[in-house]
Amino acid sequence: MTDQNDLLFERARAVIPGGVNSPVRAFKAVGGTPRFIQRAQGAYFWDANDKRYIDYIGSWGPMILGHGHPAVVEAVQKAVLEGFSYGAPTEREIELAEAILALVPSMEMVRLVSSGTEAAMSALRLARGATGRKTIVKFEGCYHGHADALLVKAGSGLATFGNPTSAGVPPEVVQHTLVLEYNNLQQLEEAFALHGKDIACLMIEAIAGNMNFVRATHEFAKRCRELCTQHGALLIFDEVMTGFRVGLHGAQGVLGITPDLTVLGKVIGGGMPLAAFGGPRAIMEQLAPLGPVYQAGTLSGNPVATACGLATLKEISKPGFYEALAKKTRTLVDGLKAAAAAEGQPFNADSEGGMFGFFLMNELPQNYATVMTTDNAQFNALFHGLLDRGVYIAPALYEAGFVSAAHSEDDIAATIAAARDIFSKR
């Protein structure tokens, strides 16, 4: 039988670089043919061979309700009939802004954009504009989209300015970006002691989801807050992944730490292109048309995307939503740990709300370097084993996983059984 995914991949590679529109989809880290998805419903999607998978990426986070939630579909269908885009303001943008601000108390004003990259890039410009400073601090393993100044890895030595991680980014563009090790208090202190007066902002994923799943310790996040305040820098929480995913109030709610600016994306669009950034009124009013910091977007606040986002936020705001989601996610994580233990495999896992990570090692990693010590071959074998058994997890060991409200007890049990089966054959 011809494999339809193979055929599509071949066709795709002829017209799209690598056959994909976002690199991790290409399965380069794990090998094999990417699955071309035909349709999705609830906790599942089906590939071009009509094979069904339990979906643990949920479009990399947005699909927190599962695919095709009836209330969301209805809201989107209604919006589509009213027009796709106007390039003029709408009431729905106000409604979504009000809904976001009601759930994220650190934000007094918000601006809507179309992607997490755009939101993070804009927050960065705003922080530099508002402080009149150049230097930014980020952490190795945290991803803030693909804006030039943020595509940077640590230089040699402690608290040094970084090197571009992409061709096409001139070193001059990242010369003001300091890259530090996540959860390394000493480097953090040193960076502020050396550069404090020049630091415009510190941007962090307070629960990191782009180096698998790694939490900032409370002490570390608190120290980030204190040092920013002390030195007049802005603390930016990039909650594109964690916002409305780890809990109704994001990582800032989980940690009890108030950032100056917050970057949102993924869940707030419910699967449509929508993202946002926001913070205190005095800072947000620095943006055009009120202030000198320029930022704009043809499709920003798109009426269909805002309808999808609003309907999604309405569902996740219902009482008990996150308790149920967190419980389900913990069941998965605990079950995987037990399966690995029963088969004598090194394994650990963690979760918060509907986001999880697992590691083929006994300790939970505290930083990117430790995550990357994972045995690639072992991870790839587990990935393909699960894929064969109809379970789709992220095709790279440095990605987090996502459970939706649509995943059933049976889905979770089937996933754990599949993993145990694979562990038993090692």
Ligand SMILES: *Cc1c(COP(=O)(O)O)cnc(C)c1O
């Ligand atoms: C996904 C992500 C981004 C980038 O968002 P896009 O919509 O892919 O541009 C930025 N920051 C974090 C933390 C993310 O997880």
